[in-house]
Amino acid sequence: MAEIRIRSSVGEYPVLIGRDLYENELPDLIGRIRPTSVAVVSHASIMGLHGKRLIEAIYPICGGENGVFQYLFAEGEENKNLSTVEDGYEVFLASGINREGLVVAFGGGVVGDLAGFLAATYMRGTRLLQVPTTLMAMVDSSVGGKVGVDLKGAKNAVGTFYQPQAVLSDVGVLGTLPERELRGGMVEIAKYGLLYDEIMLQKIGKWHDGLPENAEELDGVIAACVAHKADVVTVDERDLTGKRAMLNYGHTFGHALETATAYIHLRHGEAVGIGMLMAARLSELCGLAGEGLHEYHRCVLMPILKDVVFPRDLDAGRIVNAMQSDKKKGHVMRFVLLQEPQEPRLVESPGEALIMRAVADIMRDMKGD
Numbered sequence: 001m002a003e004i005r006i007r008s009s010v011g012e013y014p015v016l017i018g019r020d021l022y023e024n025e026l027p028d029l030i031g032r033i034r035p036t037s038v039a040v041v042s043h044a045s046i047m048g049l050h051g052k053r054l055i056e057a058i059y060p061i062c063g064g065e066n067g068v069f070q071y072l073f074a075e076g077e078e079n080k081n082l083s084t085v086e087d088g089y090e091v092f093l094a095s096g097i098n099r100e101g102l103v104v105a106f107g108g109g110v111v112g113d114l115a116g117f118l119a120a121t122y123m124r125g126t127r128l129l130q131v132p133t134t135l136m137a138m139v140d141s142s143v144g145g146k147v148g149v150d151l152k153g154a155k156n157a158v159g160t161f162y163q164p165q166a167v168l169s170d171v172g173v174l175g176t177l178p179e180r181e182l183r184g185g186m187v188e189i190a191k192y193g194l195l196y197d198e199i200m201l202q203k204i205g206k207w208h209d210g211l212p213e214n215a216e217e218l219d220g221v222i223a224a225c226v227a228h229k230a231d232v233v234t235v236d237e238r239d240l241t242g243k244r245a246m247l248n249y250g251h252t253f254g255h256a257l258e259t260a261t262a263y264i265h266l267r268h269g270e271a272v273g274i275g276m277l278m279a280a281r282l283s284e285l286c287g288l289a290g291e292g293l294h295e296y297h298r299c300v301l302m303p304i305l306k307d308v309v310f311p312r313d314l315d316a317g318r319i320v321n322a323m324q325s326d327k328k329k330g331h332v333m334r335f336v337l338l339q340e341p342q343e344p345r346l347v348e349s350p351g352e353a354l355i356m357r358a359v360a361d362i363m364r365d366m367k368g369d
């Protein structure tokens with residue numbers, strides 16, 4: 001098992017990565033937190049696949065059935081919204097959970113972001129345990145304390161920073177993850193590689209037929225991603241100095257792609273992958289990077305994105321509009337670009353014409369026109 005410690009303004013917490021962690025680590029962890037009751041927030045399908053192991057580990061410490069209740073909501077990014085949050089508050093209220101309780105976020109990034117927001121805001125804060133079950137959530141969303149939900153026109157527009165007591169990543173549960181979701185997670189791993197770590201790119205370059213059989217290799221790459229994220233969130237927890245903003249590589253374009261397609265056509269990882277291709281092209285167009293950066297990105301990302309079906313009716317204008325509507329809500333149009341691989345730079349307002357061209361170039365490529 002790997003253990004990485006995350007330092008934050010409210011204290012330090014561990015991220016545990018390995019196998020059989022529900023049986024071997026969860027009871028001790030919850031025993032130390034000593035909650036009066038536990039709310040498991042998840043989806044029915046995840047509970048069906050892995051819930052028994054989780055519940056069996058929790059029941060003995062929390063007084064059995066009476067001490068544990070579940071809030072299960074419908075899957076999909078389109079349900080990461082305030083109406084799902086409100087339903088959750090009602091379930092929390094009916095169950096009687098209070099500030100001495102514990103919210104267990106058991107699922108992918110959608111569950112983690114929404115359950116984290118519930119924990120942060122219900123009764124002004126209940127403790128939170130992140131138990132990620134997707135590759136995406138293990139390498140990225142469960143770590144660092146960003147929690148929140150989407151508005152129709154703006155991704156992650158409502159949220160806060162709320163650090164968990166711990167993150168428990170049992171890599172064994174990835175065995176049931178559909179291939180499309182695995183590839184979404186691999187995109188975020190590629191993001192760390194492109195930003196900081198060439199060796200990681202070499203490793204995942206060999207994973208195109210799926211995750212490696214070798215448990216040590218997979219757990220090691222997940223731990224390396226968490227270590228990169230830990231380095232960044234430790235020095236810039238609240239995303240104020242530009243250090244943490246680097247993790248948004250591909251996300252300005254990616255979020256616009258998700259918003260412009262109503263959160264249903266592209267998975268988050270797919271949108272970010274296309275977003276990184278656009279960012280690489282923009283890096284070239286604005287003269288920051290030499291020609292070749294985009295081609296390098298294609299070699300890294302296209303094997304992962306090979307099955308993505310790009311919505312044919314989407315045009316470049318809609319994507320740039322989605323970015324601008326984000327900007328109107330007070331965000332500066334800031335882009336993480338690369339001077340070369342592993343050399344990220346933060347660039348403000350590179351010019352609308354260049355942005356439009358970068359978007360159009362990649363869309364043409366993705367649509368195969």
Ligand SMILES: NC(=O)c1ccc[n+]([C@@H]2O[C@H](COP(=O)([O-])OP(=O)(O)OC[C@H]3O[C@@H](n4cnc5c(N)ncnc54)[C@H](O)[C@@H]3O)[C@@H](O)[C@H]2O)c1
Pocket residue numbers: 043045046049075076077080107108109110111113133134135136137140141142143144145146147156173174175176177178181184185268269
């Ligand atoms: N807070 C952050 O810092 C941060 C960082 C990155 C991404 N995110 C957010 O994360 C979300 C994307 O997360 P995601 O890619 O995990 O998507 P997701 O949570 O929607 O999960 C994808 C699908 O996989 C299913 N699933 C989960 N675990 C499974 C398992 N073990 N076996 C079988 N099926 C399983 C889920 O039910 C769901 O249908 C986005 O909302 C994104 O904005 C947040």
Ligand SMILES: [Zn+2]
Pocket residue numbers: 140188251268272
């Ligand atoms: Zn992301």
